[in-house]
Amino acid sequence: MNWKYICHQDELENEIGTxxxxxxxxxxxxxxxxxxxxxxxxxxxWDPFGKANVLSRGIVGDLNGxxxxxxxxxxxxxxxxxGHCLEDENCILPTWxxxxxxxxxxxxxx
Amino acid sequence: MTTNQNKPRIVVVGNGMVGHHFIEQLxxxxxxxxxxxxxxxEEKYIAYDRVHLSEYFTGKxxxxxxxxTSEFYxxxxxxxxxxxxxxxxxxxxxxxxxxxxxQVDYDKLILATGSYPFVPPIPGHKRDNTFVYRTFDDLDxxxxxxxxxxxxxxxxxxLLGLEAANALxxxxxxxxxxxxxxxxxxxxxxxxxxAMLKDMxxxxxxxVYTATATNEIVDGEAAFHRMNFADGSHLETDLIxxxxxxRPQDELARSSxxxxxxxxxxxxxxxxxxxxxxxxxxxxxxxxxxxxxGLVAPGYTMAKVAADxxxxxxxxxxxxxxxxxxxxxxxxxxxxxxxAHQATQGAKSFVYQDELSNAYRKxxxxxxxxxxxxxxxxxxxxxxxxxLQYYLNGIDxxxxxxxxxxxxxxGAPAALGVDALPxxxxxxxxxxxxxxxxxxxxxxxxxxxxxxxxxxxAATGCGGCAALLKKVVDNELLALGIEVSTxxxxxxxxxxxxxxxxxxxxxxKTFAELLDKHGKGKGCDICKPAVGSxxxxxxxxxxxxxxxxxxxxxxxRYLANMQKDGTYSVVPRIPGGEITPDGLIAxxxxxxxxxxxxxxTGGQRIDLFGATLPQLPKIWSELIDxxxxxxxxxxxxxxxxxxxxxxxxxxxxxxxxxxMAIYIENxxxxxxxxxKIKFAVSGCTRExxxxxxxxxxxxxxxxxxxxxxxxxxxxxxxxxDLFATDLTDEELIRYIDRVLMLYVKTADRLQRTATWxxxxxxxxxxxxxxxxxxxxxxxxxxxxxxxxxxxxxxxxWTTTLKDEKALKKFRQFVNADExxxxxxxxxxxxxxxxxxxxxxxxxxxxxx
Ligand code: SRM
Ligand SMILES: Cc1cc2nc3c(=O)[nH]c(=O)nc-3n(C[C@H](O)[C@H](O)[C@H](O)COP(=O)(O)OP(=O)(O)OC[C@H]3O[C@@H](n4cnc5c(N)ncnc54)[C@H](O)[C@@H]3O)c2cc1C
Ligand code: SF4
Ligand code: FES
Numbered sequence: 001m002n003w004k005y006i007c008h009q010d011e012l013e014n015e016i017g018t019x020x021x022x023x024x025x026x027x028x029x030x031x032x033x034x035x036x037x038x039x040x041x042x043x044x045x046w047d048p049f050g051k052a053n054v055l056s057r058g059i060v061g062d063l064n065g066x067x068x069x070x071x072x073x074x075x076x077x078x079x080x081x082x083g084h085c086l087e088d089e090n091c092i093l094p095t096w097x098x099x100x101x102x103x104x105x106x107x108x109x110x
Numbered sequence: 111m112t113t114n115q116n117k118p119r120i121v122v123v124g125n126g127m128v129g130h131h132f133i134e135q136l137x138x139x140x141x142x143x144x145x146x147x148x149x150x151x152e153e154k155y156i157a158y159d160r161v162h163l164s165e166y167f168t169g170k171x172x173x174x175x176x177x178x179t180s181e182f183y184x185x186x187x188x189x190x191x192x193x194x195x196x197x198x199x200x201x202x203x204x205x206x207x208x209x210x211x212x213q214v215d216y217d218k219l220i221l222a223t224g225s226y227p228f229v230p231p232i233p234g235h236k237r238d239n240t241f242v243y244r245t246f247d248d249l250d251x252x253x254x255x256x257x258x259x260x261x262x263x264x265x266x267x268x269l270l271g272l273e274a275a276n277a278l279x280x281x282x283x284x285x286x287x288x289x290x291x292x293x294x295x296x297x298x299x300x301x302x303x304x305a306m307l308k309d310m311x312x313x314x315x316x317x318v319y320t321a322t323a324t325n326e327i328v329d330g331e332a333a334f335h336r337m338n339f340a341d342g343s344h345l346e347t348d349l350i351x352x353x354x355x356x357r358p359q360d361e362l363a364r365s366s367x368x369x370x371x372x373x374x375x376x377x378x379x380x381x382x383x384x385x386x387x388x389x390x391x392x393x394x395x396x397x398x399x400x401x402x403x404g405l406v407a408p409g410y411t412m413a414k415v416a417a418d419x420x421x422x423x424x425x426x427x428x429x430x431x432x433x434x435x436x437x438x439x440x441x442x443x444x445x446x447x448x449x450a451h452q453a454t455q456g457a458k459s460f461v462y463q464d465e466l467s468n469a470y471r472k473x474x475x476x477x478x479x480x481x482x483x484x485x486x487x488x489x490x491x492x493x494x495x496x497x498l499q500y501y502l503n504g505i506d507x508x509x510x511x512x513x514x515x516x517x518x519x520x521g522a523p524a525a526l527g528v529d530a531l532p533x534x535x536x537x538x539x540x541x542x543x544x545x546x547x548x549x550x551x552x553x554x555x556x557x558x559x560x561x562x563x564x565x566x567x568a569a570t571g572c573g574g575c576a577a578l579l580k581k582v583v584d585n586e587l588l589a590l591g592i593e594v595s596t597x598x599x600x601x602x603x604x605x606x607x608x609x610x611x612x613x614x615x616x617x618x619k620t621f622a623e624l625l626d627k628h629g630k631g632k633g634c635d636i637c638k639p640a641v642g643s644x645x646x647x648x649x650x651x652x653x654x655x656x657x658x659x660x661x662x663x664x665x666x667r668y669l670a671n672m673q674k675d676g677t678y679s680v681v682p683r684i685p686g687g688e689i690t691p692d693g694l695i696a697x698x699x700x701x702x703x704x705x706x707x708x709x710x711t712g713g714q715r716i717d718l719f720g721a722t723l724p725q726l727p728k729i730w731s732e733l734i735d736x737x738x739x740x741x742x743x744x745x746x747x748x749x750x751x752x753x754x755x756x757x758x759x760x761x762x763x764x765x766x767x768x769x770m771a772i773y774i775e776n777x778x779x780x781x782x783x784x785x786k787i788k789f790a791v792s793g794c795t796r797e798x799x800x801x802x803x804x805x806x807x808x809x810x811x812x813x814x815x816x817x818x819x820x821x822x823x824x825x826x827x828x829x830x831d832l833f834a835t836d837l838t839d840e841e842l843i844r845y846i847d848r849v850l851m852l853y854v855k856t857a858d859r860l861q862r863t864a865t866w867x868x869x870x871x872x873x874x875x876x877x878x879x880x881x882x883x884x885x886x887x888x889x890x891x892x893x894x895x896x897x898x899x900x901x902x903x904x905x906x907w908t909t910t911l912k913d914e915k916a917l918k919k920f921r922q923f924v925n926a927d928e929x930x931x932x933x934x935x936x937x938x939x940x941x942x943x944x945x946x947x948x949x950x951x952x953x954x955x956x957x958x
Contacts, residue, residue: 007924015632015660016919021926029924032632046932051947052676053930057664061634063600070635072664072672077635090182 003099003106009038012105017056017069019045022109027096028056029105030069030080041080042096042107047071048085055093117146120420121206121216123196123362125151127160128393128409129222130177135417137186144421147188148214150206152195153245156180161406161571166249167277171947199366201386218388218420221363221376222413225356225394225404230265234327239334240350243274252351256281259348261333263287265324267294271353272439275316278351279440286317286345288337290354293320298435298446302463303486306470310442310489313468319345358395358402371397380427382416390416403431406571407539414542432502432539436487436494443491448501449474449484457483460512464489471515473497480506485515495578503535528578528585537578540571545582552586559583598859599636602629606784606859610644614855619649620657639663640859643746646782647854648895650902652909653745654916665744668920669906670726673719675933675944678726680706680718681743682733683779686753686771686791687714696736704729707941713750713788715741720942722929723920730907739779739905746860747782748789751775752800756793756810763793765810770839771799774808777843778850780903781896784857784866787850788823802830805863806846811835815842819849819877822864831867831874834882844893848881851892 006020012031020027026045031038045053050073058072060080067080077086083093097108120136122129133149136142151157157177166175183190198207205215227242229235239259241252256262262278264271267289278285287294293304294311308318323340330336333346358375369377369385375397382390393409394402403409408431418426434447452459456477463470469489476483482500487493493515500507500514508514533546543566551565559580563569569576597603602624604612609624618624621641625633633641642661646653653659653666665671670678682697697716701708704725706718721729730740743749753771757763771791781787790801791808800823801807807818813836821830834845857866870876879885910916922929934950935942945953 011918011924013660018924019922021923021928026923026930050674050676052674053932054664054672054676057667057672057676059635059638059663060632060660061601061638062632063634065631067632068634073674075635090179 001097001108002110004109006105006107009040009100009103009105012040015060017058017060019053019056020107022107026053027107028069029098029107030056030060030067032060032067032080038100040098040100040105041067042098043069043078043080043083044093044095046093047073047076048091048093049074049076117144118217119146119148119215120218120220121214122147122149122220122222123206124222124224124359124393124395125149125153125157125190125192126222126224126393127157127177127406128224128413129220130157131410131413132220132222132392132417133183133188134178135414136421137188139417139421139423141417141421142187148216149183149188149190150194150196150208151190151192153247154193155246156183156190156192158246160244163243163246163249164273164277166246167253167280172246196362199362199368199389201366201368201389204388216388218390220416220420221384221389221391221395222393223359223362223395225358225402227352228355228357229352230324230354232324232327234335235352237327237335237350239348240327240352242352243270243277249277252277252349253281255349256283259283259334261286261347262349262351263335263337263345263347264351264353266353266355267291267318267320268297268353268355269295269435269437269439270356272311273437274351274353275311276440278349279316283349284315286319286347287311288319288322288324288339288345290323291320294318295444295446298444298450298486299488300451300472300486302461303444303470303472303488306463306468306488307439307442307444310468311440314440316440356394356404358397360395363391363395371400375402378412378428380415380429381419381424382412382428383419390420392416398428399430401430403433405431405433405435407431407542408433410540410571411542432536434498434501436491436498438491443487443489445485445487445491445494445497447485447494447498448482450486452484454483460515462512462515462517464517473511473515475507475511479511482507482511495575499531499535503532505530505532528581531582537582538566538568538571538575540575541567543568548579548582549586552583552590552592556583557587557592598640599634601625601631601633601637604628606640606644607856609641610648610855613641613644614648619645619651621645621661622657633661635663636859639666639746642666643782643784647899650780650782650899652904653906654910654913654919659916659919668723668726669730669740669744669910670721671744673944676930677719677933677944678721678723679743680721680726680729680733681711681715681741682738683741683775684715684750685775685779686751686768688753688768688772689716693737696738697733700729700732700736703732705935705942707943714752715750717743720935720944722933723922724929727911727917727920731911734905734908734911740907742779742906745782746785748775748778748780748787750788752788752790752804754792754798756791760793762796763810764812765793765815767791767793767799767808767810770808770810770815770842774806774843774846777900778846781850781854781899783850783854785860785862787863803827804830806830806850808842814838817842817845820863820867822862824862826864828864828868833874833878844889845881847896848889848892849877851896852877852880852888855892 012018014033018029027042028045030041045055047054058070068077070077083095085091099106158175195209196206197209205213227244262283263286264275265288267287275285275287294307325338328336330346334348337345360374360376363376376391378391378396382392384391392412415426415428436445452474457474459474461472472486474484485497531545535545547566551562556562562583569579596605638661701718706720709717711717751771751774753768756767788804789806790799790804792799792801793810801809802818803821803823807830809816815837816835817833818830819833822828934945936945
């Protein structure tokens with residue numbers, strides 16, 4: 001696995017999305033602070049319904065216990081863990097693994 | 111081709127709407143696993159929604175209109191071959207031949223080949239610039255050609271012809287319709303209805319020629335074609351579209367000896383079998399009982415029946431279908447039910463005709479007046495649902511059936527209570543869902559329309575039954591004593607009003623604190639912005655402050671309105687619509703420098719479109735330097751105060767409406783509420799500012815101001831109610847303070863003042879009591895709360911530009927300086943606009 005450095009964790013804010021560009025691919029990063037540790041989710045920034053690179057600008061939340069991002073355009077929800085769209089089972093967004101090392105955020109690319 | 115020798119094979123020819131529905135039935139029943147399913151479609155697209163084909167011209171693309179995806183087929187073991195025509199059937203050998211000469215064996219063969227547009231064999235019908243209207247390819251070709259055309263003519267004034275005429279009009283062509291029959295929509299309408307529709311269509315600028323036969327099409331002088339008519343007259347036009355009816359696509363069946371009807375169509379029995387047992391035909395290519403069904407709903411029923419038979423259940427039969435239709439054609443409502451032409455022996459009719467507002471309604475009833483046999487509606491389809499239920503369910507008509515088509519005194523047509531519908535009543539004809547099906551879904555735990563849609567598929571076809579579906583669902587929920595939940599979402603078991611009170615009374619300042627004390631989970635895109643808005647209404651803190659920023663919708667988070675391509679619009683405040691020449695120049699300068707699209711809005715200000723995230727702070731700092739403030743076009747907040755020029759200039763004006771509008775806008779700007787809030791001030795009763803359509807409307811009188819409240823434009827317009835007359839400036843402001851604050855405190859999420867008023871117990875009189883008589887002793891408190899908002903106003907953009915941390919959010923990427931390469935503009939009328947998807951492909955192709 002090839003880990004690509006993105007930014008320091010302080011550049012990301014709790015429950016707010018941020019876009020990053022990795023090998024020409026737009027990735028939406030979401031930071032969620034849990035009691036013990038920080039989670040970083042990475043999924044495609046492309047909204048397949050609105051057809052624009054905007055998912056990083058949606059609202060983060062949870063529905064039935066799943067962490068989700070709501071598209072800012074037409075409000076579809078995507079599971080942050082696996083990219084599944086809650087409104088359309090045929091639609092699954094690409095997701096990436098992430099890790100934090102000494103406060104630095106990395107995304108796995110191949 | 112992947113084949114599976116062990117499983118029996120189903121071959122489906124045609125992947126249109128009905129062919130696809132058949133596949134869906136197989137998948138739903140699980141039969142896709144037991145069979146090897148092979149699908150061949152001549153078009154290059156996977157099944158798409160032909161019913162909404164015209165939306166291809168109004169912003170949707172092929173993908174949006176797709177009914178499925180190739181992944182879905184693949185995941186369900188369906189082998190789909192696009193771009194593949196089936197050219198022959200060898201019935202004794204049980205095999206078909208493809209256009210590349212491959213043979214494919216079948217155990218069961220399903221023909222779902224649909225129909226093709228009939229083009230009358232007029233000399234010249236094959237000239238360039240002539241089209242039909244059935245597939246994406248047809249529309250692509252037509253759109254390309256229309257670019258160089260000024261006029262377009264549709265041959266055929268039936269349902270599809272008129273829809274096609276609308277498409278030509280949308281493409282910017284001057285449009286005509288030529289119909290051979292003496293009236294429009296001869297199948298669905300009677301003479302008066304057809305004439306009324308013609309009037310209405312001509313009223314919007316589409317010329318209609320009825321009883322007109324075209325003899326030949328030749329070169330034109332002023333335009334590309336000239337159509338010579340039988341009566342000696344002629345018409346010149348650049349583009350011709352034939353829509354003179356459809357013919358069943360039965361070529362395959364014909365050449366392989368299946369039995370056909372006299373005028374075409376593949377004959378089928380009650381389980382959709384053709385004259386050869388293991389070959390079925392469904393959809394528009396099939397002929398049942400001498401009838402072709404040119405609508406999608408009967409095709410869907412056939413698909414269900416055929417699938418059921420193919421997999422060996424044999425539990426369903428096709429028993430014909432209702433051909434009633436309701437449509438909006440070129441903006442005109444048209445409806446037709448059952449025996450519209452009064453062909454039934456002894457039938458009687460009632461007619462209502464209103465030439466002033468263009469409405470025509472006819473009902474055809476049985477000889478004894480007890481049953482509805484048919485109906486024709488032109489101009490107003492709100493009568494349709496009720497009539498259709500009487501017709502489909504054979505419900506006994508009331509004593510005076512004419513009441514069903516007479517305008518009710520309050521304007522709303524007499525509705526048939528859903529209680530009166532029998533359980534067998536068909537609610538959604540596209541998916542064949544009855545009232546009993548819906549009630550069963552509710553009994554199984556569905557708690558709202560969304561659930562019922564998911565379970566029964568009702569209202570997911572043409573959508574025409576959505577309103578009725580909601581009524582049936584709500585009625586059933588009520589009957590079962592199930593409370594329709596008013597909780598804002600799964601995170602808070604409270605209404606917006608409850609949350610407002612908790613926040614105010616307990617002095618809660620942040621979402622985290624509220625969630626901790628009264629909620630669960632992490633929140634969502636419903637409760638976060640709602641609570642963000644309440645916090646702003648109560649405390650008026652900076653919305654991008656650390657504690658609040660994650661609550662905001664994208665528009666609030668970036669203090670700009672997101673557009674379809676992910677860019678933003680910029681709207682500086684222009685109070686009352688008054689602006690100096692220098693102000694105009696400053697805006698123009700900024701727009702030019704950043705190459706933004708500019709437009710005057712419906713709210714009397716100027717909108718600049720096409721700004722990228724990183725540009726927003728730069729643009730705003732220039733606007734603020736030029737003396738502008740944020741217009742908060744992005745917030746659920748006070749928007750604009752429209753004004754007319756008033757007594758300063760206007761010869762009729764009785765007071766300074768511009769001055770008052772500017773005062774009001776400056777007072778309330780920054781106020782956030784459950785929804786947006788709009789005002790207007792007119793200088794006299796001529797009402798040029800349209801104040802009576804606003805949340806707060808003010809009209810000058812000889813003796814002061816009249817105040818109107820709770821008006822609405824938009825989706826459901828509502829005239830504002832006259833609240834108080836001849837007010838002084840001070841009284842006016844006091845009442846507005848109180849009304850607005852009461853609204854902000856008590857309305858539901860996303861409820862405008864109009865709906866708030868309509869749901870207010872006691873209505874206008876109660877509101878007057880509370881505001882004018884101060885019956886609840888709330889006046890002083892409401893005023894104080896408003897004063898707090900007024901005193902704490904800040905221009906959010908000014909604050910943001912001073913905040914290094916907040917500015918960081920406007921970077922496109924956290925790790926790169928690049929721009930979003932999906933944002934592409936082209937020029938139109940001298941300004942930029944977002945490129946369409948096909949334009950983007952072209953531009954990319956060129957660049958490579
Ligand atoms: C720009 C403008 C159209 C224009 O080019 O003229 C406009 C544009 C939008 N309107 Fe509007 N409305 C605009 C005047 C109006 C008016 C006319 C007016 O204000 O006099 C109305 C009817 C009056 C009314 O609101 O009662 C209007 C009724 C709506 C509605 C329906 C509201 C309703 O209660 O039914 C929506 C949808 C909503 O808010 O949920 C809407 C929503 C929108 C949104 C926000 C749609 C969206 O979410 O993207 C559009 C985004 C604007 C942008 O990006 O800047 N817009 N919109 C007008 C901006 C006025 C301004 O200066 O701020
Ligand atoms: C503009 C427009 C508006 C409409 N509006 C409405 C409406 O409001 N309400 C309504 O109920 N109906 C409407 N209709 C009609 C509706 O679209 C049809 O009833 C429906 O599409 C019929 O489905 P089908 O599968 O039988 O045929 P189709 O959808 O036509 O599909 C047949 C498919 O089979 C393919 N095919 C044919 N021959 C072969 C072959 N030999 N080999 C391989 N493939 C083949 C064709 O290419 C086609 O893709 C409208 C139609 C149009 C064109
Ligand atoms: S009416 Fe308003 S919401 Fe609709 S397209 Fe026009 S601007 Fe957008
Ligand atoms: S009637 Fe078409 S979706 Fe229900």
